[in-house]
Amino acid sequence: MGMTLAQAILSKKVGRPVSEGEIVLVDLDFMMGQDGTSPLAIKVFKEMGGKKVFDPSKIALVIDHSSPSPNHGVSQLHDMMRKFARETGVILYDIGDGVCHQLLPEMGHVVPGDVVIGADSHTCTYGALGAFATGVGSTDLAAAMISGKTWFKVPETIKIILNGNLPKGVFSKDIFLEIARRLTADGATYKALEYHGSTISELSMDARFTIANMAIEVGAKVGLFLPDDVSISYARSHSKRNFVPVFPDKDAVYENEVEIDVNKLTPLVAAPHTVDNVKPLEELEGTPIQQAFIGTCTNGRLEDLEIAARILAGKKINPDTRLIIAPASKKVLKEAVKSGIFEVLLDAGAVFVTPGCGACVGTHNGVPADGENVISTANRNFKGRMGNPNAFIYLASPATVAASALEGKIADPRKYIS
Template identity: 50%
Template sequence: MGSTIVEKIFSWKCGSDISAGEVVMTPLDGAMIHDITGPLAIQKFHEMGGEHVFDPKRVIMLFDHQIPADSLDAAKNHVFMRKFAKEQGIHNYDINEGVCHQVVLEKGLAAPGEIVVGADSHTCMYGAVGAFATGIGSTDMGFALKFGALYFKVPETIQAKVSGKFPKRVGAKDLILAIAADIGADGATYKAIEFTGKTITKMDMAGRMTCCNMAIEMGAKAGIVPPDKITWDYMKGRRKMKPFDLESDDDATFAEKREYEVSDLEPQVAVPHNVDQGVPVSKVQGTHIDQVFIGSCTNGRYEDLAEASKVLGKKKFDPNTRVLIIPASREEYLKALEHGLIERFVKAGALVEAPCCGPCMGGSFGLLAPGEICLSTSNRNFRGRQGSTEAAVYLSSAATAAASAIKGEITDPREV
């Protein structure tokens, strides 16, 4: 009997044949903490008698959720983590690089065949490079920091096979919203989702990151794309390692196999207050919006900003709509800057911020007042996610967000 890509990764790490459903203690290749979850993880590390982290070089630390510090408590947390990093010899990216998940991939801190954990649910984004990556709680992270290993129940895998060519102004975000609507918010609970098929093999890394990022929105433990030439080209200059084959066997056992065709896929919008409530944009077209947020670890890459710029053209954003644009990292910001996108957005009426999470989790800036509506390229639209529990958040691609920002209402990007 063959193995899935996830079973192969765990088998390699454990040194024996491992199948889905088994519980194993597995060594870790990396552990990531940020300014929200890090302080509690460090506290748990100390409560467990931790004196030295398992390997300072494999602990990833950065600040992205509340930067620059937007409260006295945030500032204290930053100081606490800086002190811990210095004591432990951990390199701290601090406030300088951007959103944790984007930075981990840019710096080559997750790679094909590795197991990486993060004290953040969207850690599953690292599966875009063929790593098994998953989010864990702060207590588990305290254990991971001390021992460099963690217990896992090896997940079964749902295969999502995608075929067809995307229509104009339809892409990875529309696909993953459609998949989430199909599988449901808990349809992949404690399973991995393997994204495969000709559409995925032709998809750039930015799109793969978007798909894997939102695997958690279906309850999945991980999202993963088998590494190929696109993967290894991305890894060049980021990590010194020779390419190798890693894919599920033809006779591997999957929990489910689902197929998707994108040739006729319309732009998708997830309506409040759940990610799996995705509908074609035509169903909600004309809905008034007060704010548009283009950014986050889901859709804050240069490719997203470039698509938004194409939709914008020489037009301006609606003067009654607040438009917040936040690149996912310093690297993505510089790309946008060098190509003139930042200037274009500012002249069109947007507020462009330094790389960070921004309004995504509702804990920093750009919050919504009661009754307000935001169209966001981020990954969650739960009640109260971006401010008031009486506000509403719709999710979309960068193209749809840009088109809607121009008109001040949810708009089909193909019509702009």
């Protein structure tokens, strides 16, 4: 019986064929914590008797969730992370460097075939590179910083087949919203997603990161793309590490298959307050929008800003709507400045904040008022997610968010794309 990609990667690490459902202890290639989870991991590391980390070059701490610090309490926690990085030699990405899930691939820390954990649920993003990457909590990270290992239950896999070409105005975010609509919030709990089909070769790395990033929103452990020319050349150009890509067997056995005819997709929106509350844009068109947000580990990459700039070039956003943009990293910001996208967006009325997670997680940089509607490129629209339980969050592609900022209401991006 052939192996799925999840099985193949874990088998290679363990050095023997592993079966689904089996618990395996695995050596990790890289691990990460952010400022919402690292302070607790550091505390637990010390409680466990940790003196030094197993390998400082395989650990990154990223200050991105409340960055720069909005208050005294957070400042103390950031200080704790900086001191720990100095003491142990682990890699520290400080304020403004970017969102952890953009930084790890961008800085070459993750390559195809890796096994990676992060104390952040969207660590599954690196599945776009064909890496088995998943979110854990602070205690798991602490134990991994000491031992270099963690345990996994080898997951069953749902095969997702994406066939056809993306229609005008439809993007990778819409593909995942369709997956969320079909699988629902717990449709893949404990399971791996593995992407196949003809659509994938036309998807850029940025587009793939969006899809892999949201695997957790259907409960999945990982969202894996098979390595191909696009992902291998991305890894080679960003990382100095040598790697051998890992592939599933042709006769792999999948728990379930979901096929999506991408040709037929239209722009989609996840309405409040769950990610699987997905509706065709037409049903929500005209909903007034007070704040539009482009950014996050889902859709804050250069391609996302380019898409927004194409729609907003030479225009002004609605005067009753705020447009906040958080580039996913300093590098993305620099490239946006260099290419002129930054100026186009500024001229259209956008406000840029420090590369980081703030608005998405409700720590600062864009907390909505009571009763306000927000349209966002993020991955979660839970009640209170952006810092106010009395606001309403709609999730959509950067194109839909840009079009909505322009009109001051949920709007169809297809009108603005030639």
